Amino acid sequence: MQHRFIATSIPYMNAGPHMGHAMEFIIADILARYNRSSGNDVFFLTGADEHGSKIYNKAKELGKSTQEMLDEHVALFQELGTALATTPDDFIRTTDRVRHWPTAQAIWRKLEAKGDIYKKKYSGLYCEGCEVFLPEKDLDNEGNCPIHHKKPTLLEEENYFFSLSKYEDQLKKLITNDTIRITPEFRKNEILSFLGEGLNDISFSRSADKMPWGIPVPGDETQVMYVWCDALTNYLSGIGYSFDQNKFTKYYPTYLHVIGKDISRFHAIIYMAMLLSADMETSKNILVHGFVTSGGEKMSKSLGNVVIPEDIMKTYGSDALRYFITVGGGGVGDDIDYTPTGFHNHYNSGLVNGLGNIANRTSTLFCKYYPNGSDTDGFILDEGIDGVIISAYTLYKESLEAFDLRAGYVAVSTLIDLANKYFDEEKPWTIKDDPGKLRDILLNLVEILYHINILVAPYLPRTAEKMREIFSLTDSRLQDFSLDAGFRLTAGNKIMRLTTIPLLFEKIS
Template sequence: MAEPYYLTTAIHYPNGKPHIGHAYETIAADVVARFQRLRGRDVRFQTGTDEHGLKMAQKARDLGQSPRELADEMSGYFKELFDVLNISYDRFIRTTDDDHHRASQAIWRAMEAKGDLYLDRYEGWYSVRDEAYYDEKELVEGEGGEKLSPQGTPVEWTEEETWFFRLSRYAEPLLDVLNAPGFIEPASRRNEMVAFVERGLQDLSVSRTSFDWGVKVPDNDGHVMYVWVDALTNYITGLGYPDGGELWDKFWPADLHLIGKDIVRFHTIYWPAFLMSADLPLPKKVFGHGFLLNRGVKESKSLGNVTDPMELAETFGVDALRYFLLAEVTFGQDGSYSAEALVNKVNAELANSFGNLAQRTLSMIAKNMDGKLEQFETQPADDELLAKVTDACATELPREFEKLNFSVGIEAWLRAVYACNAYVDEQAPWALKKTDPERMKAVLQTLFIAIRDLAIAIQPVVPEKAAAVLDQLGISTDRRSYADLSDQSWFGKLETANHAIGKPTPIFPRLELPAEEAA
């Protein structure tokens, strides 16, 4: 039976339309999900929207809407984007869902039963934009002398009755978790969190009375839960907590929470503490990726450089966008993008290198072999190429993708593409057609096998385009998993005499820069 694998994105805050950062994280998670499925694992993949909190309530008021109306509208934009981006999620969760309210109240009751919740008064600094509390010593001074959060967001002094969670009780067990190999990556994030715990943990305010847009505190309707208690609970709501059942038994604890680096504290300190308090197993890994910068500059509405990922997908194609974001940026670090960089990279690597390789090879098979394959004997040059391709596709790319080193894995794949193109130039099948037709057939069929492996390997990144290549190759849908990559006797096993390819058509057209970008 396939080993289960559960991964989540952070649920996205829908107080505005989705931006490129939301697309980046969710595409990366989708690549992980597709990759693990191709490895034969039973995958559960969850994403969604985090719809409660003061920020949503204020935004709705400014727009003359109810918070629920704003949540319904904005959450719809996120779901539409993820469907366009070909995100293979199993559940799109909304924190306004009924089962989520029930799960949030259940974990609250579990923490209360443990003696970890008490009623008191909160006085301190709060950032509405971050939905986060900050200690005085964490604040930084703005250009005008105003106090700002470590993220540079405005903070306001808040005083109200609140429930507190005894976070201070969990310092030692949290340090054990944070120092466990692999729990938090990249390693630089772990160092920050260890330092935060070692400075001393204060109990955490976990309810609000100044607004009512959120999950009600059980038996205390004047309080709503702090938005992060509610938001983090989504990861177990989607598996049937508190009732348990098949999904819960199979998939919890999560294998991977994929999040942005700005919310690592919530996921590696608050969330594990809540779970410990509720006597629930902890997730296996939290990965805090970096930010995407627009030509090296952080996007902001005031600068007018906010990118609509829906427009990018419509302009350049979904798979081109997916490939660029995963191939261009070292995952875990900040990265930069621009329309020019996307066009240049996709044209050079997908259109000119892989796409042209597939198109040329299949066209020659169609023209010179009537589109049919036959048994053949390899020569050392053929075996050498296939060994390089198999190593890249069956060993290097999977090894790096397993570690979330997407750009490194794609580089290995691309080296194999380049090796195939060099092999074409060296073997010159167009010349062999006149001098040694049998050798020409061997060369073309060696390339056929190589292209098959290359297309199978890159499926998580460019699922539609890779499927189109495999369709043209005539590879059945049940022969496209990573287990098929190590099949060295492919021709014999599939009895491929008379195996026919589809009609060769270009799959990776060259991209053009829109006129306004090129100007």
């Protein structure tokens, strides 16, 4: 058993959640559930990034108090997490003065004690929208911010800086040799080539006048922390850095960050450098996912192509959305393109005709022939089927240890396809005069279905819950449903009794 701390990034609370957040929750939750069913002790953390002038200004614009707006947004994120059947162990808010602030301030002091924080006059072109100083090379031809199409303002202020450049070589080494493993490989290369251009020290605070909504810099009331020490430290406060030493020791260092491609540098470079400066172990893995596009375009209000996760779930259910995020894209870290037709086709072929079909027809036929159950005396699982089950587990584990959700699901599909094909070829409903053969065919199917149920659970938890009803298992050992490639239900259970269940997936036209 290993202790594995898995964290999503903490979304910025200037607005409610969108499809990209749903994607990140789903990916992280599948990996958290997989690790739990593998017997690991998982701590799965999500949370909220709640400071900064954008949030302060947005609340003003809405005529609300900042805290009131934040509470509303946080509730929306938590509702989405629940709707998607995600299973975080905690939710850390950066406005939490009891659990979060002491950690952020303790880390600041550690970096300062190391001599990595210094004060410097800084003048540059500042975009209010981005909340960053933009280098001139990043402006468009008119000298505007390329995102906000507004002229940045020339701003001079004295801020604290963090000696990021000091850690350039160390980071290169740790990322190159996978001590900090960045997945997929092309994102790792991107980070390495960025490091190759050389790092500049970064501004680490803001004047409290300009950004009243933030965590005070320890020992200097005139300054508040900028996002780096304010928000990235949630991965430390979230596991108890300043208030639960036992928990912290148990789960540190971070096993996995699940983050979007737009913030990979913040995690792979800035946060890792902060940990090095604090003499702490760096994170083991950073999984960088892509975005959900809509009909080949970035989702935007002006294009009218914004896809709302709740709308999809209303029609298809949460597991269908989890399924689409799993199989709808290409390789690990690629964007996933949503179209209503594409989604619908995945739903029909994978869930209605694939998984749902085999679960419902196996249980229905079994119950028809054996309403009071069948014995398993002398039953020997088909050797070919046994082999496919074993190799499915191997592929499944290898894929999920490499964070390849899609390949992991291919392993599940191998069993679904095997069962459907076996059912069609053996035609158990036509067997009239060979009860021994009929029983063996149905028990073979039951065994495959049981393993499908186990392997599919991290992906489609609500469906897996319903499937478990099929097996009517009362023995707690049989109800365990943890990953065990060697366990055979038909060998461990003297009487096999199944229950029919309602259709797992309704056909939707």
